[in-house]
């Protein structure tokens with residue numbers, strides 16, 4: 001391990017090997033601690049080893065002053081890191097939480113606890129560990145009681161780096177029980193016990209604290225030590241860990257080594273007593289802390305990138321202010337990908353540096369965006385860190401991940417304060433146009449939305465029943481034909497035909513165009529879906545860089561677009577030309593007094609003509625592309641996940657079929673009155689939110705309210721979080737849908753019955769337009785097409801369940817993947833192969 005700071009004089013003195021003689025003690029040096037207590041600094045010789053210690057005690061507890069018997073204060077004994085800096089700095093001097101600060105100096109001439117092995121280049125081999133810990137034990141049991149009066153049942157231990165190796169590798173296993181150590185903290189270090197455990201230490205309170213960018217060797221050994229101690233300390237509340245502070249070795253305050261260690265010792269008591277939220281139970285979070293979490297998963301399994309171990313932290317706003325209390329931030333993991341255990345020397349350093357560089361480029365984005373299945377990391381973080389915590393974007397940018405209903409309500413109801421991010425807006429403007437409802441903000445948004453609202457009213461949607469039923473009939477006829485063609489295998493990839501159907505529904509129902517008849521358009525659109533589903537590190541990085549590119553430069557770049565952007569621009573141009581013609585036809589028809597069609601674009605053109613705050617022709621044109629793109633993919637994926645869940649749940653499928661049989665012919669059904677159908681749709685919207693997250697950026701300094709107070713790492717209780725202008729917020733839709741405080745203890749279970757037995761959140765928490773679900777967002781930017789989408793899903797799912805049965809083919813694995821929307825992904829790309837049988 002690297003030297004944590006070196007007192008050259010100290011090293012020199014030790015290298016001379018001058019001993020004070022067997023059993024003899026040096027004359028104590030006396031000084032005053034920061035809190036006024038007395039520091040005794042003395043060296044004694046134990047088993048031939050020079051043992052120097054410093055202890056801070058109130059003068060009344062000094063044996064030299066006549067103190068006798070059992071003291072009331074305990075000890076917090078600090079074991080420095082390699083090089084001894086924390087001994088010389090003595091960060092835990094004084095008396096804190098009824099514990100007298102003690103610092104011990106290793107007897108090793110190289111100032112390493114446990115010494116060193118010349119053949120070892122990991123820093124983890126400590127040949128003198130047993131001897132050093134035996135000497136420490138004797139110091140604590142026989143020497144210190146002759147210096148200060150203390151309660152020997154209250155000897156707490158704290159390690160820094162190499163000190164933590166001695167503690168976890170030797171001291172605690174050998175002497176933890178005999179010393180009856182109540183608690184210990186391993187700061188930025190950990191070693192699997194190197195000696196047999198003596199006695200019972202299952203009741204010892206142990207916390208491992210490290211940082212995101214801790215040393216490569218420690219990123220292996222800390223999780224291994226945690227795993228080993230899980231077998232020893234079986235009480236789930238006693239063994240905790242945290243690796244979230246973003247920084248290097250022991251930089252728990254995200255600044256530097258010395259102040260980091262100082263912060264840890266200052267917070268020693270609150271961590272040990274679990275009052276400090278950094279102390280997370282290891283049990284139940286093994287995937288974060290276990291060594292095998294180092295292995296990347298799923299689609300990002302290319303090993304080089306440190307997607308684990310790039311940290312996050314709760315109480316993000318304190319982090320914003322740069323206040324010291326952000327220091328012992330939470331979340332994240334000890335593990336970091338890309339450390340090649342077998343590599344040595346320079347190769348190792350290079351790989352680790354590269355991993356660090358890439359990790360700093362991506363922050364947590366790979367874990368958030370590319371993780372398969374989507375959300376696994378954030379749902380875990382939410383359990384550990386609560387409903388608001390900090391994550392990292394590209395280049396170290398702070399992003400607050402929010403699922404707290406109160407905070408979300410506040411953000412969504414203040415659109416002028418929390419606006420769309422520059423990256424979102426670049427995509428919206430480039431792909432859909434500057435008049436797009438998804439792009440416009442403020443007054444323009446209010447005006448355009450007001451003109452569009454009547455077209456998306458409940459009455460307008462009801463009138464679309466026949467159009468939607470036609471689209472549903474067409475897909476079931478297509479499937480019948482496909483199944484007939486298939487010789488023996490009844491496995492059908494239903495994904496492309498679902499997209500074709502929802503494109504047809506949005507075409508005929510909303511924009512008034514038969515897209516399927518236009519093969520050229522259908523092909524371009526299909527290209528777009530494929531491009532959107534192709535998520536890679538490059539696309540994550542491009543998204544991260546976009547906001548930093550000045551507009552004029554962007555304009556030039558768009559003249560030479562990369563292939564994917566080129567396809568988007570082509571699509572925009574084709575759909576723009578089409579939209580112009582169609583809208584012009586509708587306007588002409590209106591002028592000639594022809595009865596408007598039922599499609600929503602005709603209703604829009606009609607209501608625009610009567611509106612006092614009209615949309616321009618260009619603005620109407622931009623809605624054409626907007627609605628097509630926003631309405632097709634989202635609904636196709638939600639139907640896909642619904643059929644996937646039905647395939648997994650034959651009973652549910654049976655119940656739904658029975659409900660539909662009873663409901664009568666398709667054209668006479670009131671779909672809103674079918675409880676099982678609607679319970680299924682709601683549960684899919686909840687657990688497979690097809691827009692699983694969105695973003696906002698604070699347009700000015702503001703304050704985020706919290707529904708529950710948060711205790712920051714310094715122990716301060718806060719009920720709101722101030723944020724600075726420019727703060728990036730992630731609206732964690734899917735995380736909100738998994739809050740046990742809102743949805744109950746079974747929040748993670750797919751359980752449509754919760755909607756039937758009334759076991760859903762009360763109106764008080766209401767968010768979003770539909771059943772307290774955030775799937776369609778909320779506030780003034782609520783999805784305008786939500787009613788259309790529900791009606792469409794009700795009709796398509798009903799038609800398909802009446803005509804076909806579904807089962808999962810055993811050989812295919814389907815994963816939730818975030819590719820703009822939540823896509824069913826297989827090893828062969830976005831697909832949903834189901835065993836489909838005609839009934």
Ligand code: HEM
Pocket residue numbers: 437438449506510626627630631632634635638689690691694695775776777780781782783784785786788789
């Ligand atoms: C399951 C289906 C759907 C889901 C889950 C969904 C979800 C969403 C979400 C979360 C937003 C807010 C995005 C943001 O502000 O960051 C949104 C906005 C929007 N959606 Fe949907 N959507 C769905 C279907 C549709 C359909 C069918 C249409 C059109 C027919 C549509 C049109 C729009 C439009 C135009 C906006 C922009 C609204 C505004 O900013 O005022 N969506 N949708």
